[in-house]
Amino acid sequence: MRRIPAVLAVSALAALTLAGCSSSGSASPDGCTRPASDGAAADLVTVSGDTDSAPEVDAYTPLKAKSTTFADIETGTGAAITEDGQLVVLDLTIVNGTDGETLFQTAYDGSNAQVVPLSDWTGAVPGLGDALECATEGSRVVAVIAPDDIDAGAASTIGLAEGDSAVAVVDVRKVYLPRADGRDQFVEGRGLPTVVRAADGTPGIMIPDAAPPNEVVVQVLKKGDGEVVTGDDPVRVHYTGVTWAEKEVFDSSWGKEPVSLTVEGVVEGFGQALEGQTVGSQILVVIPPEAGYGDQAQGSIPANSTLVFVIDILGIDAAPAQ
Numbered sequence: 001m002r003r004i005p006a007v008l009a010v011s012a013l014a015a016l017t018l019a020g021c022s023s024s025g026s027a028s029p030d031g032c033t034r035p036a037s038d039g040a041a042a043d044l045v046t047v048s049g050d051t052d053s054a055p056e057v058d059a060y061t062p063l064k065a066k067s068t069t070f071a072d073i074e075t076g077t078g079a080a081i082t083e084d085g086q087l088v089v090l091d092l093t094i095v096n097g098t099d100g101e102t103l104f105q106t107a108y109d110g111s112n113a114q115v116v117p118l119s120d121w122t123g124a125v126p127g128l129g130d131a132l133e134c135a136t137e138g139s140r141v142v143a144v145i146a147p148d149d150i151d152a153g154a155a156s157t158i159g160l161a162e163g164d165s166a167v168a169v170v171d172v173r174k175v176y177l178p179r180a181d182g183r184d185q186f187v188e189g190r191g192l193p194t195v196v197r198a199a200d201g202t203p204g205i206m207i208p209d210a211a212p213p214n215e216v217v218v219q220v221l222k223k224g225d226g227e228v229v230t231g232d233d234p235v236r237v238h239y240t241g242v243t244w245a246e247k248e249v250f251d252s253s254w255g256k257e258p259v260s261l262t263v264e265g266v267v268e269g270f271g272q273a274l275e276g277q278t279v280g281s282q283i284l285v286v287i288p289p290e291a292g293y294g295d296q297a298q299g300s301i302p303a304n305s306t307l308v309f310v311i312d313i314l315g316i317d318a319a320p321a322q
Contacts, residue, residue, distance in 0.1 A: 054091075140170070281313050
């Protein structure tokens with residue numbers, strides 16, 4: 001059975017409602033083309049209420065769907081969902097298509113704290129994959145989910161009977177980039193590492209046969225146009241780290257979930273490279289021992305190592321609750 005996200009582990013008690021219009025194919029700011037929807041089933045659902053709070057959903061019942069359809073109620077202007085593994089923050093209401101009862105609802109508390117890969121949601125409700133393809137941050141989407149597009153374990157957990165369709169209203173609160181998407185920058189790289197990228201964005205770092213610099217060196221390889229890293233809030237990144245002398249990767253987040261970190265919670269040179277940069281940027285930083293781990297060995301990193309990192313800045317996290 002697919003893993004059910006923690007947000008679906010318990011069902012909500014409150015009853016609510018929602019209203020939709022059929023969507024037509026459109027391009028997001030990321031150039032991702034939002035598929036057109038049939039919308040026929042969504043026309044049987046009315047969604048009302050401000051997008052900052054839980055919606056009110058009024059469905060024509062009993063609503064039976066042979067296939068999943070969706071419609072966009074509001075279209076946001078932020079980053080688009082382009083990959084199943086992309087980190088997102090969603091608010092979600094699920095209503096039983098048979099009797100209109102609200103079965104599940106997220107907190108709608110505005111915290112933006114529930115950051116999970118989209119796959120955590122689509123594993124439980126596979127129909128959300130098509131409904132949210134190329135949906136943008138700030139959007140509200142209504143989907144009528146066919147029984148075959150809901151994981152049986154997830155359906156049972158929230159009280160949806162076998163064969164029941166569901167109505168889902170999704171508010172896309174935040175979308176993190178899957179990789180740096182900024183503009184390529186000209187860099188003077190004489191005597192510095194060279195960076196190449198795989199198709200999925202994973203960087204490769206080639207260290208020159210030269211002495212490393214004695215001071216922190218920061219180069220912007222891609223310049224994003226998103227939020228600025230101020231150090232006040234955690235930042236979500238992908239990174240790869242290499243030691244200059246050994247020319248070997250000692251750590252990388254690629255192939256795993258992006259990492260949330262603070263400017264103060266990393267070595268001095270890493271934090272220095274992040275502060276003032278923008279979301280969507282890719283940064284190369286060379287860190288001498290004095291701004292790294294100094295004369296202390298750290299795991300597989302020898303003492304007195306010069307470190308090289310390539311950092312993709314994917315988004316700014318919500319500030320921790322006080």
